[in-house]
Amino acid sequence: xxxxxxxxxxxxxxxxxxxxxxxxxxxxxxxxxxxxxxxxxxxxxxxxxxxxxxxxxxxxxxxxxxxxxxxxxxxxxxxxxxxxxxxxxxxxxxxxxxxxxxxxxxxxxxxxxxxxxxxxxxxxxxxxxxxxxxxxxxxxxxxxxxxxxxxxxxxxxxxxxxxxxxxxxxxxxxxxxxxxxxxxxxxxxxxxxxxxxxxxxxxxxxxxxxxxxxxxxxxxxxxxxxxxxxxxxxxxxxxxxxxxxxxxxxxxxxxxxxxxxxxxxxxxxxxxxxxxxxxxxxxxxxxxxxxxxxxxxxxxxxxxxxxxxxxx
Amino acid sequence: xxxxxxxxxxxxxxxxxxxxxxxxxxxxxxxxxxxxxxxxxxxxxxxxxxxxxxxxxxxxxxxxxxxxxxxxxxxxxxxxxxxxxxxxxxxxxxxxxxxxxxxxxxxxxxxxxxxxxxxxxxxxxxxxxxxxxxxxxxxxxxxxxxxxxxxxxxxxxxxxxxxxxxxxxxxxxxxxxxxxxxxxxxxxxxxxxxxxxxxxxxxxxxxxxxxxxxxxxxxxxxxxxxxxxxxxxxxxxxxxxxxxxxxxxxxxxxxxxxxxxxxxxxxxxxxxxxxxxxxxxxxxxxxxxxxxxxxxxxxxxxxxxxxxxxxxxxxxxxxxxxxxxxxxxxxxxxxxxxxxxxxxxxxxxxxxxxxxxxxxxxxxxxxxxxxxxxxxxxxxxxxxxxxxxxxxxxxxxxxxxxxxxxxxxxxxxxxxxxxxxxxxxxxxxxxxxxxxxxxxxxxxxxxxxxxxxxxxxxxxxxxxxxxxxxxxxxxxxxxxxxxxxxxxxxxxxxxxxxxxxxxxxxxxxxxxxxxxxxxxxxxxxxxxxxxxxxxxxxxxxxxxxxxxxxxxxxxxxxxxxxxxxxxxxxxxxxxxxxxxxxxxxxxxxxxxxxxxxxxxxxxxxxxxxxxxxxxxxxxxxxxxxxxxxxxxxxxxxxxxxxxxxxxxxxxxxxxxxxxxxxxxxxxxxx
Numbered sequence: 001x002x003x004x005x006x007x008x009x010x011x012x013x014x015x016x017x018x019x020x021x022x023x024x025x026x027x028x029x030x031x032x033x034x035x036x037x038x039x040x041x042x043x044x045x046x047x048x049x050x051x052x053x054x055x056x057x058x059x060x061x062x063x064x065x066x067x068x069x070x071x072x073x074x075x076x077x078x079x080x081x082x083x084x085x086x087x088x089x090x091x092x093x094x095x096x097x098x099x100x101x102x103x104x105x106x107x108x109x110x111x112x113x114x115x116x117x118x119x120x121x122x123x124x125x126x127x128x129x130x131x132x133x134x135x136x137x138x139x140x141x142x143x144x145x146x147x148x149x150x151x152x153x154x155x156x157x158x159x160x161x162x163x164x165x166x167x168x169x170x171x172x173x174x175x176x177x178x179x180x181x182x183x184x185x186x187x188x189x190x191x192x193x194x195x196x197x198x199x200x201x202x203x204x205x206x207x208x209x210x211x212x213x214x215x216x217x218x219x220x221x222x223x224x225x226x227x228x229x230x231x232x233x234x235x236x237x238x239x240x241x242x243x244x245x246x247x248x249x250x251x252x253x254x255x256x257x258x259x260x261x262x263x264x265x266x267x268x269x270x271x272x273x274x275x276x277x278x279x280x281x282x283x284x285x286x287x288x289x290x291x292x293x294x295x296x297x298x299x300x301x302x303x304x305x306x307x308x309x310x311x312x
Numbered sequence: 313x314x315x316x317x318x319x320x321x322x323x324x325x326x327x328x329x330x331x332x333x334x335x336x337x338x339x340x341x342x343x344x345x346x347x348x349x350x351x352x353x354x355x356x357x358x359x360x361x362x363x364x365x366x367x368x369x370x371x372x373x374x375x376x377x378x379x380x381x382x383x384x385x386x387x388x389x390x391x392x393x394x395x396x397x398x399x400x401x402x403x404x405x406x407x408x409x410x411x412x413x414x415x416x417x418x419x420x421x422x423x424x425x426x427x428x429x430x431x432x433x434x435x436x437x438x439x440x441x442x443x444x445x446x447x448x449x450x451x452x453x454x455x456x457x458x459x460x461x462x463x464x465x466x467x468x469x470x471x472x473x474x475x476x477x478x479x480x481x482x483x484x485x486x487x488x489x490x491x492x493x494x495x496x497x498x499x500x501x502x503x504x505x506x507x508x509x510x511x512x513x514x515x516x517x518x519x520x521x522x523x524x525x526x527x528x529x530x531x532x533x534x535x536x537x538x539x540x541x542x543x544x545x546x547x548x549x550x551x552x553x554x555x556x557x558x559x560x561x562x563x564x565x566x567x568x569x570x571x572x573x574x575x576x577x578x579x580x581x582x583x584x585x586x587x588x589x590x591x592x593x594x595x596x597x598x599x600x601x602x603x604x605x606x607x608x609x610x611x612x613x614x615x616x617x618x619x620x621x622x623x624x625x626x627x628x629x630x631x632x633x634x635x636x637x638x639x640x641x642x643x644x645x646x647x648x649x650x651x652x653x654x655x656x657x658x659x660x661x662x663x664x665x666x667x668x669x670x671x672x673x674x675x676x677x678x679x680x681x682x683x684x685x686x687x688x689x690x691x692x693x694x695x696x697x698x699x700x701x702x703x704x705x706x707x708x709x710x711x712x713x714x715x716x717x718x719x720x721x722x723x724x725x726x727x728x729x730x731x732x733x734x735x736x737x738x739x740x741x742x743x744x745x746x747x748x749x750x751x752x753x754x755x756x757x758x759x760x761x762x763x764x765x766x767x768x769x770x771x772x773x774x775x776x777x778x779x780x781x782x783x784x785x786x787x788x789x790x791x792x793x794x795x796x797x798x799x800x801x802x803x804x805x806x807x808x809x810x811x812x813x814x815x816x817x818x819x820x821x822x823x824x825x826x827x828x829x830x831x832x833x834x835x836x837x838x839x840x841x842x843x844x845x846x847x848x849x850x851x852x853x854x855x856x857x858x859x860x861x862x863x864x865x866x867x868x869x870x871x872x873x874x875x876x877x878x879x880x881x882x883x884x885x886x887x888x889x890x891x892x893x894x895x896x897x898x899x900x901x902x903x904x905x906x907x908x909x910x911x912x913x914x915x916x917x918x919x920x921x922x923x924x925x926x927x928x929x930x931x932x933x934x935x936x937x938x939x940x941x942x943x944x945x946x947x948x949x950x951x952x953x954x955x956x957x958x959x960x961x962x963x964x965x966x967x968x969x970x971x972x973x974x975x976x977x978x979x980x981x982x
Contacts, residue, residue, distance in 0.1 A: 126891025152734030
């Protein structure tokens with residue numbers, strides 16, 4: 001127990017440490033594709049350090065919750081991350097149904113940020129909040145369809161209920177073993193989770209984090225009124241959220257390799273970041289109307305995997 | 313049992329006592345007397361009731377019998393696990409709603425409302441509910457069902473000077489009685505088929521047709537009370553019209569009686585405790601349809617109380633899904649699904665009573681403070697009423713199934729029950745259950761949007777109209793029952809393990825599921841899951857508090873500057889360009905508006921510079937408009953046509969009698 005526990009803690013520490021680097025990697029990839037040199041890889045760390053040292057400017061329209069929300073969101077995402085298997089090690093907190101807790105903890109964070117955005121009374125932030133609420137509500141069934149494929153797969157493989165309903169098994173390497181042994185339809189799942197990553201982390205083609213017009217944004221426009229340490233908490237929380245979704249993809253792709261498996265995990269997570277960079281360089285943001293089509297496509301894909309794997 | 317009988321006696325006696333002030337001349341004193349009598353009666357009765365439920369060392373099945381004094385039927389009561397669980401919201405919520413009602417009715421004018429009558433029917437409702445949930449004789453059950461169904465009519469009709477309120481209470485009365493007709497038919501058939509008046513012993517000697525007919529009749533009768541689609545239309549009418557402490561009690565405790573009826577019927581009619589599989593599927597499908605319809609209609613509403621009413625429909629749907637899933641599990645021998653499904657149904661019922669009671673009471677306070685519950689006219693109330701805002705926010709987070717509150721625990725149990733569908737025998741079954749799992753998650757995703765909207769539009773931002781600006785403030789003394797309910801949401805979330813064990817025990821009494829595979833495993837692992845959830849939730853709360861304290865500490869020296877909200881370059885933002893409830897749901901409505909039934913109409917002056925323009929977003933209930941409206945109009949025209957025979961002339965009536973007698977004579981001769 002002890003070695004597994006410590007290696008989990010080490011992986012968690014690594015996640016907490018390396019998560020802001022993902023943004024650096026994405027930016028560097030985009031810059032290289034565009035033929036620029038780009039920002040320093042560690043820019044997010046510099047930003048975080050700078051923001052933590054600053055004071056805050058707050059709108060008088062807001063209330064107490066506005067100041068709590070970023071902390072609540074960060075803690076909720078952190079707790080969700082602690083439920084994931086990291087680097088091939090099962091989470092010490094794993095229990096039957098932890099995927100639901102993780103998803104709803106992310107929901108708690110989202111709820112906090114939406115409410116904080118509405119608290120400013122700005123129509124722009126209301127706009128961002130309404131879009132965030134709508135798209136994540138539509139993304140919810142996709143996530144759970146994909147999860148239900150995995151749980152039924154592992155119940156069929158003869159796992160106990162306790163274990164088959166836990167993220168630590170679903171994303172702990174055994175799923176990768178299943179597609180390696182010939183269930184190739186499962187390879188659609190990492191794609192589904194990658195699309196969900198784009199939606200939930202407000203990346204192109206759903207949202208453009210670098211756009212300059214508030215009218216077209218989703219996530220960035222929600223946090224217009226945050227500043228200083230609170231903005232730093234939000235920035236760090238979005239880095240952790242990106243790490244969370246990237247590890248979902250990694251958990252499906254990397255088979256159980258034993259002690260050194262975590263290197264491959266980290267590599268896959270950074271490859272996902274590169275993939276995001278490539279997607280962002282090759283596509284423009286979709287019109288908001290088309291985002292639902294995009295989500296519909298992801299949903300159809302998840303349903304397809306479910307049908308394929310149940311028909312076997 | 314003595315405590316329980318005492319509770320019944322207190323409810324009945326204090327209802328009678330409330331007659332006294334209702335007959336007095338309306339004055340300040342009589343209103344005050346009625347208020348105090350009503351409160352004391354509810355207080356004493358509910359406390360006795362709660363003692364009866366939770367007194368340690370009781371037998372699992374306590375019963376009492378006496379003669380009713382009628383030619384048939386006995387006064388037979390019993391308390392088993394299921395009755396006890398359903399009685400908890402009746403006493404608990406009944407008590408808190410009465411206190412809140414007392415606090416808000418103090419300010420009513422005695423000349424406008426007869427408070428004695430109001431409290432009389434409030435106490436009768438509690439009495440009726442208590443009897444319905446404990447009666448073990450079908451005659452007694454029907455009598456108490458009628459008391460329970462009639463009393464709300466008078467409660468809803470409180471503000472009877474408003475024609476919309478009168479309309480709403482009529483809709484309620486019609487719905488309640490159509491349901492009661494089905495129930496009457498059900499009980500007569502039940503009595504005829506079984507030959508017994510007992511509402512306790514499982515029925516064995518039924519043919520397949522009789523069983524099916526009984527099941528369908530019960531589903532119609534009890535379903536109308538529970539608000540299952542398409543019989544839900546009275547809820548969105550009655551809840552906004554009723555005073556808020558009444559809506560809270562109706563939504564948190566009374567509609568559960570419908571669910572109780574369905575559960576009891578299924579458990580009594582199932583041959584050897586195993587319901588036919590298609591019953592389970594039908595109920596699951598009904599629940600799913602109800603839940604989806606409820607949440608989509610709720611999203612389109614701009615009246616907070618109407619929104620909450622549709623959300624009650626949604627939550628009843630979720631509970632019904634749990635029951636359906638449990639029945640499928642029971643009939644196919646899957647103990648995991650049976651236990652988790654039924655426990656989830658009962659857990660969600662208890663949770664729903666806490667947060668929906670809280671939300672309705674809070675909506676009532678908003679109405680009291682501002683004079684409206686229309687979201688487009690509210691906003692910015694959190695600054696003026698922070699305690700109320702915190703309570704409402706807690707209720708919203710709980711009903712949106714967010715940890716650490718109680719809504720999440722029922723959702724988790726139900727989701728795991730549905731997910732185990734993949735271990736059933738055929739692909740169709742697996743797919744159906746997994747897809748309902750995904751639909752359940754979609755519903756709670758939409759619930760998050762819905763309640764972010766409700767809280768945001770009512771309490772946050774800046775005031776959208778004079779209603780929200782000139783607020784009649786109230787200190788926390790006036791709303792402390794809400795704080796109790798808010799704490800209850802958190803406590804039930806953190807102690808969900810015990811709720812699960814209790815509801816699980818009741819579930820195992822209803823259906824023989826202990827011997828099924830997966831039963832004990834479900835009990836241990838769900839117990840463990842809920843314990844871990846509570847631990848993690850506690851850690852999340854602690855860590856957040858720590859982080860907030862840390863931030864406060866670091867910012868202490870640097871200081872915080874206050875500047876107006878960034879309006880993207882515009883110099884002065886006004887509340888006229890604030891997002892409203894309709895604009896908040898617009899991205900979803902773009903996709904779902906055919907399902908939500910939302911109608912948008914724009915009227916604008918022609919020309920390049922229109923001075924006047926108006927945008928209307930409405931979501932009328934299509935069932936009421938296109939199905940029930942025409943149906944009742946047709947019935948009315950048929951009845952009008954029959955007026956040829958009814959014209960009030962006595963000699964013609966005597967002719968009818970003569971004709972009938974002659975006809976009967978001729979029939980007798982032939």
